Amino acid sequence: xxxxxxxxxxxxxxxxxxxxxxxxxxxxxxxxxxxxxxxxxxxxxxxxxxxxxxxxxxxxxxxxxxxxxxxxxxxxxxxxxxxxxxxxxxxxxxxxxxxxxxxxxxxxxxxxx
Amino acid sequence: xxxxxxxxxxxxxxxxxxxxxxxxxxxxxxxxxxxxxxxxxxxxxxxxxxxxxxxxxxxxxxxxxxxxxxxxxxxxxxxxxxxxxxxxxxxxxxxxxxxxxxxxxxxxxxxxxx
Numbered sequence: 440x441x442x443x444x445x446x447x448x449x450x451x452x453x454x455x456x457x458x459x460x461x462x463x464x465x466x467x468x469x470x471x472x473x474x475x476x477x478x479x480x481x482x483x484x485x486x487x488x489x490x491x492x493x494x495x496x497x498x499x500x501x502x503x504x505x506x507x508x509x510x511x512x513x514x515x516x517x518x519x520x521x522x523x524x525x526x527x528x529x530x531x532x533x534x535x536x537x538x539x540x541x542x543x544x545x546x547x548x549x550x551x552x
Numbered sequence: 553x554x555x556x557x558x559x560x561x562x563x564x565x566x567x568x569x570x571x572x573x574x575x576x577x578x579x580x581x582x583x584x585x586x587x588x589x590x591x592x593x594x595x596x597x598x599x600x601x602x603x604x605x606x607x608x609x610x611x612x613x614x615x616x617x618x619x620x621x622x623x624x625x626x627x628x629x630x631x632x633x634x635x636x637x638x639x640x641x642x643x644x645x646x647x648x649x650x651x652x653x654x655x656x657x658x659x660x661x662x663x664x665x666x
Contacts, residue, residue, distance in 0.1 A: 443595075473654070482558075482645055482659040483596075528595065537584055537603075540655060542595040 441466045441533050445543035452519055453551050460514040460546045462529030467510050470534035474503050474514050477526045477545070486527075487514070519550045554580045556648050558658035565636055566666055572632045573661045575646030581626035582648030586655060587619075590643040602629055636665045 442465045452458055462472070471490045475483040487496045487503040489512070495504040502515040516523060526547050530540040555578040565571050575585060584603050588596040600616075602608040602623035610616045620632040629648070633640055641664050647655040 471654075475657075480643070480660075480662065483657040485654065485657075488654060530596075537586075537601050537609075538649070538655075539586070539598060539601060540596075542597075544593075544595040 441469075441531055441541040443529055443531050443541050443543035445527075445529055445546050447546060448544065449547040449549075451549040451551065454519060454521060456519050456550075457515070457517050458519055458548070460516070460527050460529075460548070462512040462514070462543055464510045464512075464531045464541075466531075466533065467507050468533065469507060470532045470538060472503075472505055472512050473530045473532065473540070474501075474512075475528040475530060477528055479526075483528065516548075519548075521550045521552045524548055524550050554578075554648075554650075554656040556582075556646065556656045556658040558644075558646055558661050560661060561659065562662040562664075564664045564666065567637050568635055570632055570634045571636055571663060572630055573644055573646075573663075575629045575631070575648070575658055577627045577648040577656070580648070580650050580656075582629070582650060583626065584649050585623055585629040586647045586649075587621060587629075587631050588645045588647070590645060590660075596645060599631075633663065636663070638665045641665045 473488045474486045489505040500517040526545040528545045529543045559574045587599045600608045600610045608621040623629040645660040647657045649655045
């Protein structure tokens with residue numbers, strides 16, 4: 440059974456800092472991995488999706504890497520802004536008949552002005 | 553990107569009543585829809601997977617007679633929480649996908665059972 444762990448559970452940084460969020464998964468046989476953002480009481484916004492054959496994906500100030508063999512992914516946020524404050528969720532797609540997602544518990548990020 | 557809506561966005565009900573939540577894919581045909589539950593400060597936990605026209609597949613520990621799922625069309629799935637109790641209070645999120653495409657998530661429905 441796939442298990443996804445995110446470290447740290449919470450992170451508070453001053454505005455402008457670069458930061459890294461970590462995600463690890465137990466079964467390396469994945470189809471893809473996705474990072475989401477969730478604002479309080481809201482649904483999920485997809486940030487980046489990395490296919491199992493890829494090593495990284497970039498979108499603006501965000502960069503996600505994937506090391507499938509070691510079961511790890513990182514989300515790098517450059518020049519953080521207060522508007523980046525949210526919970527960041529990592530989800531692993533293990534493929535199979537329905538391509539179900541297994542989520543980590545998330546990292547609550549607070550960027551202080 | 554593809555849009556998924558949920559209705560209602562929040563609902564308060566008395567213990568023992570049933571609540572229906574709708575999930576609609578607005579601009580694509582969702583051959584598969586997923587229902588998740590999220591408790592405070594916890595991650596999303598998959599409750600069930602439904603393919604259009606078929607019975608839903610429930611995850612271990614989820615009572616299929618309590619959480620009724622209907623996916624009668626390619627754009628609509630419903631989750632009915634029957635005889636709701638306070639412990640069913642949670643944030644319910646649906647998602648839809650077409651084929652092997654990525655899942656698109658709805659905005660969620662907050663349920664409070666008094």
